Amino acid sequence: MAEHNGRLAENILYFARALRAAGIPVGPGAVLDALEALRVAGVGTRNDFYWTLHAVFVKRHEHSILFDQAFRIFFRRRGFIDQLLAMMLPQAPAPREAPQPGATRVHEALYAGLDDKLKKEREIELDARMTVSDREVLQKKDFAQMTSAEIAAAKEAMKKLVLPLAEVRTRRLAPHLHGHLIDIRRTLRASMKGGGAFIDLRFIGPKTKPPPIVALLDISGSMSQYSRIFLHFLHALTDARKRVSTFLFGTRLTNVTRALRERDPDDALAACSASVPDWSGGTRIASSLHAFNKLWARRVLTQGAIVLLITDGLERDADDALGFEIDRLHRSCRRLVWLNPLLRFEGFEARARGIRTMLPHVDEFRAIHNLESMAALVAALQRSADRAADPKAWMQRVA
Amino acid sequence: MPARSLPASIDATVDLLAEADYLADRSLGTVLYLALKMGRPIFLEGEAGVGKTEIAKVLSTTLGRRLIRLQCYEGLDITAAVYEWNYAAQMIAIRVAEAEGERDREKLEHDVFSERFLIKRPLLQALEPDAAGAPVLLIDEIDRTDEAFEAYLLEVLADFQITIPEMGTVKAAHSPVVVITSNRTREVHDALKRRCLYHWVGYPSAERELSIVRRKVPGVGKKLSEQVVAFVQALRKRDLFKSPGVAETLDWAAALSELDVVALDPATVSDTLGVLLKYQDDIARLEGSKVKELLDEVKSELRAAE
Numbered sequence: 001m002a003e004h005n006g007r008l009a010e011n012i013l014y015f016a017r018a019l020r021a022a023g024i025p026v027g028p029g030a031v032l033d034a035l036e037a038l039r040v041a042g043v044g045t046r047n048d049f050y051w052t053l054h055a056v057f058v059k060r061h062e063h064s065i066l067f068d069q070a071f072r073i074f075f076r077r078r079g080f081i082d083q084l085l086a087m088m089l090p091q092a093p094a095p096r097e098a099p100q101p102g103a104t105r106v107h108e109a110l111y112a113g114l115d116d117k118l119k120k121e122r123e124i125e126l127d128a129r130m131t132v133s134d135r136e137v138l139q140k141k142d143f144a145q146m147t148s149a150e151i152a153a154a155k156e157a158m159k160k161l162v163l164p165l166a167e168v169r170t171r172r173l174a175p176h177l178h179g180h181l182i183d184i185r186r187t188l189r190a191s192m193k194g195g196g197a198f199i200d201l202r203f204i205g206p207k208t209k210p211p212p213i214v215a216l217l218d219i220s221g222s223m224s225q226y227s228r229i230f231l232h233f234l235h236a237l238t239d240a241r242k243r244v245s246t247f248l249f250g251t252r253l254t255n256v257t258r259a260l261r262e263r264d265p266d267d268a269l270a271a272c273s274a275s276v277p278d279w280s281g282g283t284r285i286a287s288s289l290h291a292f293n294k295l296w297a298r299r300v301l302t303q304g305a306i307v308l309l310i311t312d313g314l315e316r317d318a319d320d321a322l323g324f325e326i327d328r329l330h331r332s333c334r335r336l337v338w339l340n341p342l343l344r345f346e347g348f349e350a351r352a353r354g355i356r357t358m359l360p361h362v363d364e365f366r367a368i369h370n371l372e373s374m375a376a377l378v379a380a381l382q383r384s385a386d387r388a389a390d391p392k393a394w395m396q397r398v399a
Numbered sequence: 400m401p402a403r404s405l406p407a408s409i410d411a412t413v414d415l416l417a418e419a420d421y422l423a424d425r426s427l428g429t430v431l432y433l434a435l436k437m438g439r440p441i442f443l444e445g446e447a448g449v450g451k452t453e454i455a456k457v458l459s460t461t462l463g464r465r466l467i468r469l470q471c472y473e474g475l476d477i478t479a480a481v482y483e484w485n486y487a488a489q490m491i492a493i494r495v496a497e498a499e500g501e502r503d504r505e506k507l508e509h510d511v512f513s514e515r516f517l518i519k520r521p522l523l524q525a526l527e528p529d530a531a532g533a534p535v536l537l538i539d540e541i542d543r544t545d546e547a548f549e550a551y552l553l554e555v556l557a558d559f560q561i562t563i564p565e566m567g568t569v570k571a572a573h574s575p576v577v578v579i580t581s582n583r584t585r586e587v588h589d590a591l592k593r594r595c596l597y598h599w600v601g602y603p604s605a606e607r608e609l610s611i612v613r614r615k616v617p618g619v620g621k622k623l624s625e626q627v628v629a630f631v632q633a634l635r636k637r638d639l640f641k642s643p644g645v646a647e648t649l650d651w652a653a654a655l656s657e658l659d660v661v662a663l664d665p666a667t668v669s670d671t672l673g674v675l676l677k678y679q680d681d682i683a684r685l686e687g688s689k690v691k692e693l694l695d696e697v698k699s700e701l702r703a704a705e
Contacts, residue, residue, distance in 0.1 A: 025589075027593075029593075030593075033437075036437060037433050037437065040432075040433060040436045040437060041409065041429065041432065041433060041436075044409075047425060048409060048425070048429060051425060051426045051429040051430070052429055052433065054426065054429075055426075055429055055430040055433050055596045055597070055598065056433075056596065058597060059589065059592045059593060059597045060592070060597070061444060061583075061599040064599065170473065170474060170545070171472075171473045171474030172473070172474040172476060172545060172547065173474065173476065184486045185478075185483075185484060185486070188484070188486060188489065188490075192508060192511075195504060195507075293640075294638075294640060298583075298584055299583055299584060299585065299586070300585075302542075302584045302585055303473065303545075303585070324680075328680075
């Protein structure tokens with residue numbers, strides 16, 4: 001590598017760009033760090049070179065594989081490297097991009113701003129058209145039967161729906177007006193003002209914080225009419241709260257938390273669809289829950305999480321594994337809420353084997369097929385579990 | 400052990416760790432060497448029981464530096480991590496000054512908020528000057544604490560200085576060697592990880608684990624150690640909820656040598672499985688004939704390798 005010394009810095013820079021293209025976020029600071037690290041460690045064997053760059057560029061365990069592939073491709077042969085560099089130079093013509101998902105909305109937003117007066121008139125018209133009875137109808141209408149205009153209206157309503165949910169006490173103490181512990185430090189400082197003659201008590205109490213939420217959403221064929229709407233709801237929830245993790249499962253389990261963090265809902269859903277291979281496929285609830293319990297439960301369920309399991313429970317092979325996995329999930333979280341769109345049917349009875357297996361291990365069993373039920377869910381999460389959603393009642397309702 | 404200078408190369412780092420019976424692989428040696436030379440904190444992540452905390456202890460022993468340990472938990476705040484005032488002593492000092500008729504308020508305040516009444520906690524202790532060289536600061540299990548503490552830690556790690564409002568700023572003469580560990584029960588914020596050099600500590604290979612067992616548990620026989628390591632490596636390939644870590648392997652080897660076992664047999668393994676596996680479901684999965692099957696597989700592989 002000695003003859004490349006003059007171009008080492010450039011090579012590292014282009015390698016960083018390759019990593020960025022591969023999906024590892026690498027900032028310019030990391031490139032400087034890499035150069036310093038190479039200066040300190042020296043460019044010795046290939047193995048040492050690999051681990052030196054790995055130490056600087058990789059900050060998550062998941063990126064290790066991406067780094068490995070990128071390194072193998074980049075530092076392979078001299079001629080190949082030059083070709084790769086030529087491809088990545090800024091002068092190279094950019095490929096034609098497909099129109100962005102939110103493009104039409106941006107277009108509309110830009111042109112809507114030009115005609116203010118007309119827009120105001122149109123707004124007033126809109127209000128008059130959506131009468132109270134229309135809004136009520138929208139609340140009760142099943143998502144599966146909505147037209148696209150109604151779905152758009154429902155999405156707007158959902159954004160308003162996500163109120164701050166109930167908070168739980170944490171162990172962190174903060175200044176509190178009526179706390180139960182005396183904050184000696186602030187008390188002493190306050191009493192120093194009076195020369196130590198008066199003791200002006202100040203208190204601290206436990207800080208409260210909304211608990212983390214983990215959503216497990218079934219995206220198999222039987223749920224296809226509802227999946228997209230629920231994703232919108234989860235996107236609004238991710239926007240409103242700090243610790244919301246979302247997982248999609250059908251035949252496999254995928255973590256889409258980062259995809260849903262995009263500000264624009266269309267972008268977020270496009271990113272989700274891109275990362276999930278088994279949209280509207282079959283359902284394997286037991287194996288997905290097993291994957292979640294094994295790989296993710298200990299990472300996202302700490303600090304008292306509430307789990308929202310959104311599935312219809314129609315599992316092809318319901319056996320002991322399903323009962324075991326949902327039992328384990330129940331034990332690992334603070335509250336397990338099962339949201340089932342099958343409850344849209346008036347005379348629903350819990351007869352299917354999969355549903356009967358899962359029902360005893362769930363804290364609440366609720367409907368989720370229209371806006372009214374979503375509002376009820378949000379309201380319910382503000383209080384502790386109420387009797388109408390008690391799963392035992394559903395088990396007994398079957399004759 | 401007397402204070403030593405930092406290792407001069409990656410090989411020297413690996414040898415340094417081996418002196419204290421910690422057998423690290425090349426990648427860990429590289430990260431440690433870079434962190435020591437560049438003055439960056441080390442962020443170690445991995446499953447429980449792979450030896451993350453051990454690295455800090457080994458570093459402090461071999462380099463001859465003081466080890467300062469900050470165990471993180473939820474609700475950890477400045478009072479427990481950085482400093483606290485000795486309120487009782489301060490109040491007594493105030494009352495005594497009052498009784499003596501001391502009228503100068505500024506002098507009183509200056510006396511009360513002086514180093515005499517300051518209780519130093521781990522982070523502040525790490526910034527103090529030390530004759531043997533900058534100490535090793537171990538911040539253990541940072542995933543147990545919350546985002547507020549992480550933000551504060553990021554600030555401290557950036558400049559290695561702490562401001563005490565009543566007294567002033569304390570700055571470290573030499574930056575301490577910082578080792579942060581995490582069990583990944585929560586995603587630590589990217590900003591903190593970017594400041595550090597990250598390394599994932601995985602399970603060792605069979606040869607390395609064998610050398611570790613032979614070093615750390617000297618009383619164990621050659622045949623037993625080979626069988627133990629092969630069995631644990633086979634267990635890790637299975638679909639267990641929690642695979643046994645290196646600490647569990649060492650415990651098991653020590654337990655078996657206490658029981659004067661020369662070679663593994665199904666009964667002994669079933670009896671001592673609780674040393675390796677800590678979840679009832681995993682133990683239940685390996686009950687009865689499965690232990691015998693696994694053991695036979697392991698033994699036949701060892702015989703084939705000879």
